[in-house]
Amino acid sequence: MQRILITGALGQLGLEFIKYFEKSDVYVLATDIRTPSEKLSCEFEKADALDKDRLDQLVKKYKINTIYHLVAVLSANGEKNPFSSWNLNMNSFQNIVEISLDNNIKKIFWPSSIAVFGTDSNLDFVSQNPSMSPETIYGVSKLAGEKLSSYYFNKFGLDIRSLRYPGIISTDTLPGGGTTDYIIEMLNAAKNKSDYTCFLSEETKLPMMYIDDAIDAAIKLMSVERKKLTISTSYNVTGFSITPSELENQIRSRGFDIKIDYKPDFRQKIANSWPKKIDDSSSIKDWEWSCNFGIKETLDRVFS
Ligand SMILES: NC(=O)c1ccc[n+]([C@@H]2O[C@H](COP(=O)([O-])OP(=O)(O)OC[C@H]3O[C@@H](n4cnc5c(N)ncnc54)[C@H](O)[C@@H]3O)[C@@H](O)[C@H]2O)c1
Structure with missing residues (x-):
């Protein structure tokens, strides 16, 4: 056990x-x-x-x-x-x-x-x-x-x-001070019908993953035989990539009339040094990783 x-x-x-x-x-x-x-x-x-x-x-x-x-x-x-x-x-x-x-x-x-x-x-x-x-x-x-x-x-x-x-998206549990936290803050603002000031610029594209996929990926990785793993550092995984303005449009298209301002702070510099998209083909090949939540499935779950 x-x-x-x-x-x-x-x-x-x-x-x-x-x-x-x-x-x-x-x-x-x-x-x-x-x-x-x-x-x-x-x-x-x-x-x-x-x-x-x-x-x-x-x-x-x-x-x-x-x-x-x-x-x-x-x-x-x-x-x-x-x-x-x-x-x-x-x-x-x-x-x-x-x-x-x-x-x-x-x-x-x-x-x-x-x-x-x-x-x-x-x-x-x-x-x-x-x-x-x-x-x-x-x-x-x-x-x-x-x-x-x-x-x-x-x-x-x-x-x-x-x-x-x-960046991991969950709305039941709050984020712990990362650079991708804006996505959870913006989603919660929409749910609570409040205004939101985003700390990244509109066009900052970053990779994200819905929490269920994050847990699923860990459980899958922990379950496979070690001999299948060709990487002993850490595996790339991803869900989908999105910018704050794309997220804003997605939120609006679901009927939320939210007012969003953009005031980039020190976190913009961090985001500028982070990937826009991730190649997770080694995870797919070695331990059959597959992601279930794109932006649509994530928002369906967040706003359900
Ligand atoms: N959340 C994400 O988007 C994300 C993305 C990439 C990687 N990670 C990694 O996943 C892991 C978990 O991240 P998270 O988002 O849950 O972090 P979090 O900040 O939400 O939680 C960290 C927890 O550690 C506890 N803690 C702090 N100092 C401690 C200490 N000295 N002893 C015992 N506990 C202590 C805190 O009280 C907190 O509950 C971290 O290693 C993080 O780097 C998270």
Whole structure:
């Protein structure tokens, strides 16, 4: 039986993973530095991912054999304090690796991000393995984590699996301070009939993915035999690419009369160094990834 530890479990992705696992036959221990505002459907322990001894005790106590390590400071928040962001992103990652080696953990899921790319990466259509020069501390830490994943796999056989997520769209759980957060904010503004000021310019095209596809991709990747995986850093995945003005038009075409202003801030510079479109053919080939939610299906779900 899978016995899963989730770190950063109260964030945008973590709460959705908990919801998904509720329907399946696995044991889940959720952990976070915060306490839940509502009762969760699984066990919860408060734990700082920088406290290796505490995590080690929990892994032993609950006989954990799989870890979903979701703790991170995201792209926009990371720029406010690069030193503490690097500290959290890298040292929590290293803690999980050491604990996994000490406790014979079978598999780890650790999300990377499209932030690993940069303006050298042919941003119009980013391949699996282009030149990468990330421009945020978040991207630098994700790229370092990818390289370490590959290193630990080759050195110790440690099975870390990873996806380079694009912006993830969920409206039940709120985003955690990334550069693609505008899409959720604009959708929520439409639902709530309020005005919205977008922090990116109208024509900023970025890749996105609906939350159900994000969870589905992780579960699929975690389920395949390791020998099918040809990549030990992180796999490109994507849903669809869209600009804020295209999203605005889509929202209007569904009858929402929303007033949107555009006032790009520091996040515009980050977005300018991120991909417009992603080539996810390696994921399709290696583990039969397929995306179910385009913009239409996503908006059908968001406004249902
Ligand atoms: N959401 C996205 O659009 C997106 C895109 C690409 C990659 N990712 C990656 O997916 C993962 C999860 O992202 P998310 O959007 O759920 O993030 P989030 O910011 O919503 O959640 C992170 C959680 O970590 C917790 N946390 C912070 N510091 C901690 C600590 N020291 N110890 C324990 N918990 C701590 C926070 O309380 C929060 O609940 C991250 O690795 C992120 O880089 C997310």
